[in-house]
Amino acid sequence: MSLKVSINGKLFDKADAKISVYDHGLLYGDGVFEGLRSYNGKVFRLEDHIDRLYASARAIHLEIPMARSELAEAVVETLKVNDLTDAYIRLVVTRGAGSLGLDPRRTSDPQVIIITDTISLYPDELYEHGLKIITSGTIRNHPAALNPRIKSLNYLNNILAKIEGTNAGCLEALMLNHQGHVAECTGDNIFIVLKGVIHTPSVDSGILEGITRQAVIDLAREIGLTVIERTMDRHDIYTADECFLTGTAAEVIPVIDCDARPIGDGHPGPITKDLHHRFHALVRGETRS
Structure with missing residues (x-):
């Protein structure tokens, strides 16, 4: 069965799901998105993701032409139509088709796109043995240029850092902010453990406030x-x-090396392993959500 993609509330076969080449989302990266996960047929923290999507849209003066409840229902319906229970969901809202100029006033009909599919970000063995990362020379966007809390369609900043990582043989790369402080990786938030205490960059370090990040913080504090x-x-x-690292697609994955320097004893640590298992229990419904 061909997967269905929802565009503005209508379902299309994957091969027929199309938008205009004049859409400013394509021409200029003018739009916002969210990545979500479903487990056992239930979308993890759907309301939080919807809230963040609308906040990103508001920050770039983009009005989403659907009510929040309507969009949430459309996400659930698209999953059901595709008979997916454990899935990755990409929510995309573009500015809509317009002229070849930058002026967003010349655009119309923002496109609301829901894609549901399977995803495997990292090989299973990396969750067991750990990930190696490098520090990218590409810094996180300056917050006065483009606020990192906006999850926009323009991810070139992250992609360039990702290329540095993959060229160095690493699947992730650490990004610093304009002050040289640790921000986040190209697609994941970062945490460390030192003497039993967990540390993570604050929001004012130029990070995206990850939904999984907050879930893991909550889990850690609960224990x-x-x-x-x-x-x-x-x-x-x-x-x-x-x-x-934490992220919607990555979940919780250990890092055992940064810039060819072993972290700790070079193996995933006990607190990381425990939080990994607790997060899996949470999303599978074995603990309270």
């Missing part, structure tokens, strides 16, 4: 672990006992 959100630099990463 009595201290989580500190603060300014961090590479020294913190290099001298950590443990390190891990």
